[in-house]
Amino acid sequence: MAAPTLAEWLRSATDDMLTALLRARRDLATPPPADSGVLATRAGTAGSIARACENLDTATIAVLECLLVAGADAEPVSEQDLAGLIGGQEADPHAEARRLTAISSALDALRGLALVWGTADELSVAPAAREVFGPYPAGLGTTAPALEPAELDPALAEVGDDERALLRTLAGGPPIGRTKDAALDVPLASATTPVQKLLARRLLRRRDDQTVELPAELGIVLRGGVVHPGDVLTEPELPVSPHQQSTVDQAAAGEAMEFLRHAETLLRLWSTQPSPVLKSGGLGVRELRRIARELDADDTRATLLVELLAGAGLVATSEEVSSEWVPTTLTDSWLASPPSGRWLTLAQAWLDLPRLPGLAGERDAKDKALAPLSEDLRRPLAPAGRRRVLTVLADLPEGAGVKSVDELVALLAWRAPRRGGRLRDETVRWAMAEATAIGAVALGALTSASAALLADDPHGAAAAMADAMPRPVGHVLVQADLTVVAPGPLEPELATEIMAVADVESAGHATVYRVTESSVRRALDSGKTASELQELFRTRSATPVPQSLEYLIDDVSRRHGRLRGGAAAAFLRCDDEVLLAEVMSNQVASRYELRKIAPTVLVSPYPLAEMLDGLRAVGFAPAAEGPDGRTLDLRPSGRRIPSRGRQVRRISEPGAISAEQLAAVITHLRAGDRAASSRRGTVVRLPAGGGADTSATLALLARATREQREVWIGFVDSHGTARQRVVTPVRVGGGMLESSENERYPLHRITSAALVEDE
Incomplete structure (x- = not known):
């Protein structure tokens, strides 16, 4: 008896088996196959097989490759012959039982995907599988019928070390090599090179x-x-290091705080100095290095920052002739959010980012460097890869972290060796590095916040990160060298006040600020008074305020605002005529075209901010004045452009097919099989043209209705596809055929009909 074809095997499968098949290989169900023959044809195409193999692990792929090596795509192969090709028989009965169980499990998985079918004695594979795995499955060459197995051992015993080394290299795959010696056909006695000798021995x-x-x-x-070898059947172990979950969360929170600080610095930088957009799109190398220098970070971190800020909708390109990367209106609300909320925004953007920041700096096929924020970095399946990495960490015991990223790479490569293409391993390394940088992973372990985020619980993720982050402190430590140390993240109000009067000197878990003459002047320009600054340090410093700081504030405030500026474009006024005379005698007066309009008033055609900067550059300390005589803060607030919203399109996995849809597809399939296998009497066909007499068809359908006979019909569905069904008519009229299955067929779409003959 001949081995069954794939169509015959599918026709005999149960509904549960077909449901599992269509759920695993969704491409087979769209559009619904007319019958098992169509389903088998679709399942046997190279494209469909390749998609199905993407989710197979190394053990299952190895079994499928061995079946191809054994020629199961041409003639059925027994499971016993297959088992002899993987691992070899183990001396330990328990190890042998595990080997055979692993092979049997792999075969069950392949049968469930219709990549293999048949009994244990007759295993078959679709011929198109050889196209998917190439001409050399498992890295082995084609068979050589003339090469007798009994000849191999004696021939191998005669080869030298150099010949054996060449054979071992080719045996590891691929089995072909290019050499000029292939053109020479010399006898063994005259052979001089390893290739010539092996060709003469018929080993090549x-x-x-x-x-x-x-x-x-x-x-x-x-x-x-x-x-x-037998080890391909066993999933590699993933060594882990145990940690307290609280330790992991706190370590990640520290990284998250540093990443947020860099993000805030970049947003403020782009508010005043936006980076231009390349003509081809993206961010140029020079601008990326400028950002890295300003952040005191490397190019990799700078790339991740700009990609996430753009992915979160916090920056976008301005709609101008010379387009620039500018913060959006979402930036202000993001900066005003608590640290945990800011982290959640960036973490969600990273998890769903359809791009690979790690590709930045790599070379394309034309040897052109790939730029950050360019379309070259777009990879729609990137979110699925990140979730796959985090899912492995989520399956570990609480607090357990992987010891080595390379071991995690090896595990994921074993689980899906044909998934991810040439970047398969690099995407895992990039995902771990990025997750560590943003505080989603620490010490190789998943944080509580990331676990909640992975479970689509953003509120829980923000709460977990808030618990892990250090509590904001409400005091600073002022030192004699005019530095101010923040022993932790400051309360938002205090941080704003300190930033107004001091410059960041070094950042980290403890931020160091420095108070200078220019920083004090900046605070006074913003409307602060000397007494308010003294009170700030007196009430918020946990250490005594040094006299040097008090003297600095008093000295700067004493000189600050003695000159008053306004718009003429701009004006200067001062009650001290001697001071105005000093200004007029300075070269700055001619540079800004100052002229006296009153004993105590000078005017200039230059903008006020520009004029005041020039005066400060030569040693004066003017202050800006508003229409009511009060001090003005002329610091630019930064550019903003309208937000375009954050569009998240997850393409991690195709949409699942509902149980109702699967049931409809299987019903459709079974009806097609029944129609294809029914014995039909004389077929009545409608002539082409549409205007021909249909009385014979109507008469046959009317007879079937009266006698409650099954009738085979051929029809064209609404998509223009020819189909066939076996139905029991209950009514014919009004241009419709109604069946006992509550289905309706327009008569004008029925192309042929015949009574079903009894068996």
């Missing part, structure tokens, strides 16, 4: 004048008599 085959191939039979012998 000549494919053309420059290519040789190692036969599959010899490759298997050199591999110890198997196609794959």
Whole structure:
């Protein structure tokens, strides 16, 4: 009895088996196949097989490759023959039982995907699978019928070390090599090179004048008599280091705080000095390095920052002739949010970012560097890769972290060796590095906040990060060298006040600020008074305020505002005529075209802010004045452009098929099988043209209705596809055929009909 075809095997499958198949291979269900033959044809195409293989682990792929090596795509192969090609028989009965169980489990998985079908004695594979795995499945060459197995061992015993080294290299795959020696056909006695000797011994085959191939039979012998070693059947272990979950969360919170500080600095930088957009899109190398220098970070971190800020909608390109990267209106609300809320925004943007920041700086096919924020970095499946990495960490015991990223790479490569293409391993490394940088992972372990985020619980994620972050402190430590140390994250109000009067000197878990003459002047320009600044340090410093700081504030405030500026474009006024005379005698007066309009008033055609900067540059300390005589803060607040919103499109996995849809597809499939296998009597066909007499068809359908006979019909559905069904008519009229299954068929779409003959 001949082995069943895939269509016959699918036709005999249960509804549960078909449901599992269509759920696992969603492409087979769209559009619904007309019958099992159509389903088998669709399942046997190279494209569909390749998609199904993307989710197979290494053990299952190895079993499928061994079936191809054994020729199961041409003739059925037994499971016993297959088992001899993987790992070899184990001396330990328990190890042998585990090996056979692993092979059997892999076969069950392949049968469930219709990649393999048949009984244990007759296993078959679709011929198109060879297209998917290439001409050399498992890295073995084609078979050489003329090469007798009994000849191999004696022939191998005669080869030298250099020849054996070449054979082992080819046996590891791929089995072909290019060499000029392939063009020479010399006898063994005259052979001088390893290739010539192996060709003379018939251990290599000549494919053309420059290519040789190692036969599959010899490759298997050199591999110890198997196609794959036994260890491919076992998932590699993932060594972990135990940690307290609280330790992991706190370490991640520290990284998150530093990342948020860099993000805030970048937003403020782009508020005043936006970076231009390249003509080809993206951010230029020079601008990226400027950002890295300002942040005191490397290019990799700067790239991740700009990508996440753009992904979160906090920055965008301005709609101008010379487009620039500018913060959006979302920036102000983000900056005003608590640290945990700011972290949540960036973490969600990273998790759903359809781009690979790690690609920045790599070279494309034209040897052009890939720029950050360019379309070259777009990869729609990137979110699925990140979630896959985090899911592995989520499956570890609480607080456990991977010891080595390379071991995690090896595990994920084993679980899906054909998924991810050439960047398969790099995307795992990038995901771990990025997750660590933003505080989603610490010490190789998943944080509580990230676990909640992975479970689509953003509120829980923000709460967990808030618990892990250090509590804001309400005091600083003022030192004699005019530095101010913040022993932790400051309360938002205090941080704003300190930033107004001091400059950041070094950042980290403890931020160091420095008070200078220019920083005090900046605070006075913003409307602060000397007494308010003295009170700030007196009430908020946990250490005594040094006299040097008090003297500095008093000295700057004493000189600050003695000159008053306004708009003429701008004016200067001062009650001290001697001071105005000093200004007029300085070269700054001619540079800004100052002229006296009153004994105590000078005017200039230059903008007020520009004039005041010039006066300060030569040693004066003017202050800006408003229409009511009060001090004005002329510091620019930064550019903003309208937010375009954050569009998140997850393309992690195709949408699942509902149980109702699957049931409808299987019903449709079974009806097609029944119609295809029914014995039909004389078929009444409608002539082409649409205007022909249909009385014969109507008469046949009327007879079937009266006698409650099953009738086979051929029709064209609403998509223009020809189909066939076996139905029991209950009514014919009004241009419709109604069946006992409550289905309706327009008569003008029925192309042929026949009564079903009894068996």
